[in-house]
Amino acid sequence: MKSAGLVFLVLLFSVLFALQAGFSDEGSAAALYKARCAACHGEDGHPKGIAKNSAAFPDEAWKKSTSLEEVAQVISRGRSKMPAFGSKLSPEEIQALAAYVLAMKDPA
Numbered sequence: 279m280k281s282a283g284l285v286f287l288v289l290l291f292s293v294l295f296a297l298q299a300g301f302s303d304e305g306s307a308a309a310l311y312k313a314r315c316a317a318c319h320g321e322d323g324h325p326k327g328i329a330k331n332s333a334a335f336p337d338e339a340w341k342k343s344t345s346l347e348e349v350a351q352v353i354s355r356g357r358s359k360m361p362a363f364g365s366k367l368s369p370e371e372i373q374a375l376a377a378y379v380l381a382m383k384d385p386a
């Protein structure tokens with residue numbers, strides 16, 4: 279009986295771990311965006327105040343005019359009043375944020 283309990287626990291933890299791994303990409307990009315970017319770029323990707331010269335991220339024309347690499351570079355190096363995040367975020371986090379920003383859409 280003891281070993282059945284152990285097997286159950288191991289199974290439970292593997293399922294939890296798999297779920298966490300599966301959802302963490304999107305989840306952490308969204309959480310990072312809220313924590314690090316939304317103050318200037320708005321939760322919906324429409325810039326406010328200090329970031330008014332920035333494109334609105336859901337804007338299709340902007341998405342076509344840029345690329346994942348370019349967006350990742352702006353995040354990493356900063357631009358005019360935008361701080362550089364290269365030393366604050368990992369390359370993976372920056373890539374995830376770039377992809378997140380490029381996938382933003384206005385509500386239909």
Ligand code: HEC
Binds near residue numbers: 316330332363
């Ligand atoms: C302190 C305010 C501030 C924060 C925080 C900030 N930004 Fe910016 N961001 C700006 C400003 C200002 C610009 C416009 C710079 C310019 O004039 O070219 C900008 C520009 C950009 C651009 C280029 C848009 C374009 O027009 O091509 C991207 C992409 C971007 N930010 C992404 C992010 C992401 C992702 C984060 C979070 C990691 C972030 N920013 C955090 C202020 C900010």
